[in-house]
Amino acid sequence: MRIVNIVSNVRNIRLYIKIIPFWLLIYLSGLIFRLLSIFPQYFMICIQFYLVTFGLLNILHAWKSYRKNGKGKLWKHTINELILGISYFALAIYLPKIFPSILGLEFRSFIFFHLWNSLTVHIMCWVVYLSISKWNNKRFSRNLAYDEWLLLVSQVNVHKSDFQIDFRRKIMHYGIALGLFAIYFIGILFQAPLQDVGILTQLFISYWWFAVGLHLLWVMNLADLIRLHRFKWLGRFATRWLERSIRPPEYHTFTSASIMIISWFPFLLAPSPIFLIVAIAGSFSDALASSIGKRWGRRPGRNGKTIAGYLAGFISTFLITGIIFLLFSSQAYSGGEIILFAFGAALGFLIVDLVSLQISDNFLNPIVIGTILWVLSIVI
Numbered sequence: 482m483r484i485v486n487i488v489s490n491v492r493n494i495r496l497y498i499k500i501i502p503f504w505l506l507i508y509l510s511g512l513i514f515r516l517l518s519i520f521p522q523y524f525m526i527c528i529q530f531y532l533v534t535f536g537l538l539n540i541l542h543a544w545k546s547y548r549k550n551g552k553g554k555l556w557k558h559t560i561n562e563l564i565l566g567i568s569y570f571a572l573a574i575y576l577p578k579i580f581p582s583i584l585g586l587e588f589r590s591f592i593f594f595h596l597w598n599s600l601t602v603h604i605m606c607w608v609v610y611l612s613i614s615k616w617n618n619k620r621f622s623r624n625l626a627y628d629e630w631l632l633l634v635s636q637v638n639v640h641k642s643d644f645q646i647d648f649r650r651k652i653m654h655y656g657i658a659l660g661l662f663a664i665y666f667i668g669i670l671f672q673a674p675l676q677d678v679g680i681l682t683q684l685f686i687s688y689w690w691f692a693v694g695l696h697l698l699w700v701m702n703l704a705d706l707i708r709l710h711r712f713k714w715l716g717r718f719a720t721r722w723l724e725r726s727i728r729p730p731e732y733h734t735f736t737s738a739s740i741m742i743i744s745w746f747p748f749l750l751a752p753s754p755i756f757l758i759v760a761i762a763g764s765f766s767d768a769l770a771s772s773i774g775k776r777w778g779r780r781p782g783r784n785g786k787t788i789a790g791y792l793a794g795f796i797s798t799f800l801i802t803g804i805i806f807l808l809f810s811s812q813a814y815s816g817g818e819i820i821l822f823a824f825g826a827a828l829g830f831l832i833v834d835l836v837s838l839q840i841s842d843n844f845l846n847p848i849v850i851g852t853i854l855w856v857l858s859i860v861i
Contacts, residue, residue, distance in 0.1 A: 536569030763847035
């Protein structure tokens with residue numbers, strides 16, 4: 482038995498020996514190009530390649546999952562998995578617009594180099610983590626089949642209410658919202674030093690919003706893909722992080738975080754208050770509406786939600802929009818115009834909650850709210 486384990490470990494080592502040099506080749510090539518100041522488009526092309534690859538992985542997952550589960554696979558899950566994959570393709574096309582050529586070739590190359598650098602290291606960290614995790618699981622006999630893990634999850638949560646199960650995942654949503662605010666205020670706080678080195682404050686904020694958002698997206702998306710296809714690779718990462726937050730409808734599909742985060746990126750070109758509202762209302766308002774609806778909701782509405790949840794989502798979106806416009810755009814708009822923005826965003830959130838669609842409201846809420854606010858900012 483020990484010989485079999487040794488042979489198995491040797492095979493795993495060989496697999497990772499083949500994978501790691503591929504990423505090292507990409508990484509070292511980029512460093513050489515940067516050092517020699519040649520092929521400045523390399524970094525943007527690499528990032529687009531990464532995005533297209535993620536898109537293909539998600540579409541392949543949706544196709545294989547639907548074929549495997551047949552009628553047991555909810556069509557809603559397949560649609561949202563396909564939307565996530567297609568959104569990666571759209572983001573690859575959209576990427577040059579986020580950091581346009583007007584910035585200049587050298588400065589644009591500088592931005593894409595640092596973004597590419599962090600993303601490539603991110604992928605290599607996953608490769609190293611998975612190799613260690615897989616080896617560790619075998620060494621300490623921690624391997625579980627995915628169905629066994631789902632049974633464990635149901636046992637862990639059997640005595641917990643829906644509110645308690647949902648609370649941990651909502652804390653993550655609140656943390657994302659606070660993180661976006663922190664990036665904005667850091668940019669404002671260091672406005673003078675940034676200008677001294679020739680970096681516009683808005684560019685600094687947009688870069689970090691995009692970089693942090695993309696890293697979060699990859700963490701959530703890769704964790705889901707590996708959970709569903711190579712569960713034994715995850716180790717304690719899955720059991721500690723997911724078992725107390727994953728919901729039964731997500732057992733055989735992605736969690737809501739990935740499709741929510743990718744819906745924010747189109748609004749990086751919108752005024753900063755709109756991006757903040759899109760991200761915060763999409764995470765905070767949805768989390769608040771869900772928590773209040775499950776805790777205090779008594780009168781049922783549509784789609785399994787409650788009247789209390791509808792009101793909480795509408796009011797929180799109205800207040801978030803109004804407060805952000807008052808803080809960051811009070812000189813550009815009158816009080817009446819800010820109320821109009823707030824009402825439009827809140828109405829968009831409510832419509833998404835009321836209308837029963839196959840598309841996740843975690844994707845639709847940011848898209849609808851952001852589109853309404855962007856159109857109003859152009860018209861007013």
